[in-house]
Amino acid sequence: MKVHVDMEKCQHYGQCVFEADDVFSLGDDGKLVYKADVDDSRRSDVESAVDVCPMQAITVE
Amino acid sequence: MKVLIVGAGLAGLRSAESLRGVGFAGEITIVGEEPHFPYNRPPLSKDALANGLTIADLEFKRRESIADVTWIFNDSAISTDYQKQNVLLDSGRLESFDVLVAATGIRPRRLKVPGAEKSKFSLRNFMEAQELRASMLGARKMVIVGAGFIGCEIAATARKLGIDVAVVAADPEPMFRPLGAEFGRAMRRRHEAHDVSFHMDAKIAGYLGGDSATGVSLESGEEILGDLVVEAIGSLPNTEWLAGGELDLQDGVLVDSSMRATAPSDLSVYAVGDVARYAFDLFDSTPRRIEHWNLPTETGRRAGKSIAHFLTTGEVLAEPVNFVPSFWSDQYDDNLQSFGILGIADSIKVVEGDLMGDCVVEYLRGDNVVGVVGVNTSAKLAPYRKRFQEIN
Numbered sequence: 001m002k003v004h005v006d007m008e009k010c011q012h013y014g015q016c017v018f019e020a021d022d023v024f025s026l027g028d029d030g031k032l033v034y035k036a037d038v039d040d041s042r043r044s045d046v047e048s049a050v051d052v053c054p055m056q057a058i059t060v061e
Numbered sequence: 062m063k064v065l066i067v068g069a070g071l072a073g074l075r076s077a078e079s080l081r082g083v084g085f086a087g088e089i090t091i092v093g094e095e096p097h098f099p100y101n102r103p104p105l106s107k108d109a110l111a112n113g114l115t116i117a118d119l120e121f122k123r124r125e126s127i128a129d130v131t132w133i134f135n136d137s138a139i140s141t142d143y144q145k146q147n148v149l150l151d152s153g154r155l156e157s158f159d160v161l162v163a164a165t166g167i168r169p170r171r172l173k174v175p176g177a178e179k180s181k182f183s184l185r186n187f188m189e190a191q192e193l194r195a196s197m198l199g200a201r202k203m204v205i206v207g208a209g210f211i212g213c214e215i216a217a218t219a220r221k222l223g224i225d226v227a228v229v230a231a232d233p234e235p236m237f238r239p240l241g242a243e244f245g246r247a248m249r250r251r252h253e254a255h256d257v258s259f260h261m262d263a264k265i266a267g268y269l270g271g272d273s274a275t276g277v278s279l280e281s282g283e284e285i286l287g288d289l290v291v292e293a294i295g296s297l298p299n300t301e302w303l304a305g306g307e308l309d310l311q312d313g314v315l316v317d318s319s320m321r322a323t324a325p326s327d328l329s330v331y332a333v334g335d336v337a338r339y340a341f342d343l344f345d346s347t348p349r350r351i352e353h354w355n356l357p358t359e360t361g362r363r364a365g366k367s368i369a370h371f372l373t374t375g376e377v378l379a380e381p382v383n384f385v386p387s388f389w390s391d392q393y394d395d396n397l398q399s400f401g402i403l404g405i406a407d408s409i410k411v412v413e414g415d416l417m418g419d420c421v422v423e424y425l426r427g428d429n430v431v432g433v434v435g436v437n438t439s440a441k442l443a444p445y446r447k448r449f450q451e452i453n
Contacts, residue, residue: 011391012439013396013398014398014440014442014443018443018446021443026440030437050122051358052354052358054103056101056122
């Protein structure tokens with residue numbers, strides 16, 4: 001599946017990191033880093049990350 | 062089999078999605094008092110006030126799986142008949158249920174003092190945000206009653222719009238109850254650096270002005286003037302419609318770890334989101350009603366799973382509550398973020414930076430870290446949530 005984060009919206013809260021830390025992480029500078037191509041087996045956790053994003057900035061295809 | 066969800070906010074939405082996610086194929090009806098699908102409330106005190114967002118900007122994406130849910134808008138629950146298993150709505154409509162989910166959230170607590178009736182605002186829903194913004198755009202000075210997170214966020218937004226701000230509150234420091242005196246004082250200084258004036262330990266005697274409020278008078282005799290007044294003095298859980306049964310409604314709806322209402326009989330009533338009170342098992346066994354961002358999602362998910370489990374096995378899902386409360390707040394260019402339950406701590410420890418700058422602050426109960434707050438340090442807070450899930 002394809003993961004996309006709208007970096008215009010993202011405020012780097014890192015709530016997504018707690019749902020799927022193999023997909024989302026915060027760098028030392030506090031900025032969000034994420035994987036765009038993710039195995040379908042991770043769908044449930046990635047959808048949880050979509051849910052908890054305060055800015056609703058994450059989309060999954 | 063019909064699940065009736067009363068409340069069309071985030072917790073109601075997540076409950077419905079969770080029910081479908083675990084394979085519940087029965088009927089789902091959601092009743093909401095506003096004319097809107099579930100939307101994101103945190104921006105109401107920030108972006109929506111500063112920039113005038115539309116409801117389309119705020120609406121949550123709704124999953125395909127809940128496309129067949131029946132939505133009833135502009136209606137609210139008045140009373141519940143637990144024997145006949147139905148809820149009376151304000152419109153006169155009766156909605157039956159096999160399982161009832163209370164997701165009615167909270168409403169702003171209002172001041173009960175005499176005086177002017179207009180130019181007084183509160184902020185919880187989209188309409189209130191629109192009304193407040195319209196009034197703020199014509200204002201030179203405003204009074205904010207209450208110095209919690211909402212009050213402080215409104216203050217920061219107002220300063221961004223060039224409005225003079227006076228904050229009046231009963232507590233000794235802003236955000237006193239969650240953050241404590243020391244951190245609260247530091248937050249006050251950040252606001253004072255943006256020219257917000259504070260009147261703390263103050264008791265409001267009444268509203269000034271004739272028809273429209275022109276400020277508030279304090280019991281000390283002092284008068285604080287402004288073109289409008291916003292009340293941000295906390296909230297009350299919307300539980301009146303559940304009265305008359307066996308539920309414990311002392312402060313929200315008391316539920317167990319499956320989000321099922323605690324009652325002598327089998328009532329098949331669940332509560333989720335801000336209206337639910339339950340024990341956070343990672344911390345202690347005292348039921349608490351906590352209004353933090355992630356909990357409507359956590360409790361909604363749990364309720365969906367529990368309901369499906371009960372309907373298929375006839376047994377209550379026994380899983381401890383492993384939610385770690387989390388919130389954030391944006392004030393000026395500062396981003397506060399927190400994990401844990403700050404209110405149960407008896408001391409704080411600054412473990413990085415200092416309270417006036419970027420920092421990480423631990424909240425301790427005895428020797429145990431039970432909460433953490435960071436200012437502009439979200440990346441450093443990540444390990445704490447895992448820690449809470451392991452040690453407390």
